[in-house]
Amino acid sequence: xxxxxxxxxxxxxxxxxxxxxPVEQSPDDFQLVEAxxxxxxxxxxxxxxxxxxxxxxxxYLTLGNRExxxxxxxxxxxxxxxxxxxxxxxxxxxxxIYRIVVNLCIDEVRRKKIRKAVSLxxxxxxxxxxxxxSKEHATASDDMLKEEKxxxxxxxxxxxxxxxxxxxxxxxxxxxxxxxxxKTLHISAQAVKSRIFRAREELRKSLKDxxxxxx
Amino acid sequence: MxxxxxxxxxxxxxxDELTEGERREVSEHLASCESCRLSVEELRALRVRxxxxxxxxxxxxxxxxxxxSARAEQENTVxxxxxxxxxxxxxxxxxxxxxxxxxLGTFLGPEPPIxxxxxxxTEPTDTLVSQVLGTQGExxxxxxxxxxxxx
Numbered sequence: 001x002x003x004x005x006x007x008x009x010x011x012x013x014x015x016x017x018x019x020x021x022p023v024e025q026s027p028d029d030f031q032l033v034e035a036x037x038x039x040x041x042x043x044x045x046x047x048x049x050x051x052x053x054x055x056x057x058x059x060y061l062t063l064g065n066r067e068x069x070x071x072x073x074x075x076x077x078x079x080x081x082x083x084x085x086x087x088x089x090x091x092x093x094x095x096x097i098y099r100i101v102v103n104l105c106i107d108e109v110r111r112k113k114i115r116k117a118v119s120l121x122x123x124x125x126x127x128x129x130x131x132x133x134s135k136e137h138a139t140a141s142d143d144m145l146k147e148e149k150x151x152x153x154x155x156x157x158x159x160x161x162x163x164x165x166x167x168x169x170x171x172x173x174x175x176x177x178x179x180x181x182x183k184t185l186h187i188s189a190q191a192v193k194s195r196i197f198r199a200r201e202e203l204r205k206s207l208k209d210x211x212x213x214x215x
Numbered sequence: 216m217x218x219x220x221x222x223x224x225x226x227x228x229x230x231d232e233l234t235e236g237e238r239r240e241v242s243e244h245l246a247s248c249e250s251c252r253l254s255v256e257e258l259r260a261l262r263v264r265x266x267x268x269x270x271x272x273x274x275x276x277x278x279x280x281x282x283x284s285a286r287a288e289q290e291n292t293v294x295x296x297x298x299x300x301x302x303x304x305x306x307x308x309x310x311x312x313x314x315x316x317x318x319l320g321t322f323l324g325p326e327p328p329i330x331x332x333x334x335x336x337t338e339p340t341d342t343l344v345s346q347v348l349g350t351q352g353e354x355x356x357x358x359x360x361x362x363x364x365x366x
Contacts, residue, residue, distance in 0.1 A: 052273050052277055077285070149264070169265075172265040178230070178232050193223075193232070
């Protein structure tokens, strides 16, 4: 179906992104990949721009470490650059890219044994400390509390097993359907259902006190 | 009671992944169960919190550093591939050379000595040749010629 879309060679495929000229439609992923295969590196730049935010945040939520996100995001897109010529569109481009991200993250988790046993007491303690600090420093309080809330969520995600963490990130952050997740991770839809359910159960257990006060 | 709460269905309910029948069942249950309504609210809040936590932004020049690294890697690959190709050719040429030398050596080398028993097996033991050669295990062509002439 995608192959039937005519590729406009009158203008570079990336042109719609840098100027509002006569070309109104932005190129879809298929067109960008085709342009890249023909040697148009601007098409690759567009692919990076299109997915960099999602890629970075999937890595951040999965690994919970801001320092690593930049390097790993770069590694993801280098792998994309290396393999894009062989990409067959048997899945959507984003699904293929997310598969690279997920594999990289799982490798990283296993390699560094990042999973930490962060206890519920730890979360509560950190939250109380944050709230205490916020009372003392009124001006900075809002920002600090916001950051603290985010950190608690990211830490809670790190307590999940890598397989549970991956599905819940793709579902909650990427808003992927169960079918899309199944295709991306090459697992059954039934496995997706059960992993999402279990991941949520674990998260709710971890964040019980957090939600009790904030709902 | 906990067992009466359709926890797994609630998870799929917030994801809009229920069949029509399941949706009806959950909706009916939610109308009468405050605990499950709270659970649904909590699941939705969890999604909002996760999306809020995903606030990482890459630097403006990220795309250029990716391209730079990708090109550098590609150039290294090209250099490595050409080196590898050259090495393969050298190995092939050397192999051909060695095989040729071995072949030539086999065909042009000195003839191996002739075994007595191979050539004189039919010679009666009381002949002159046998007497001349006696117990010699190996003879050269010259000795054979000499033996024949002197016979």
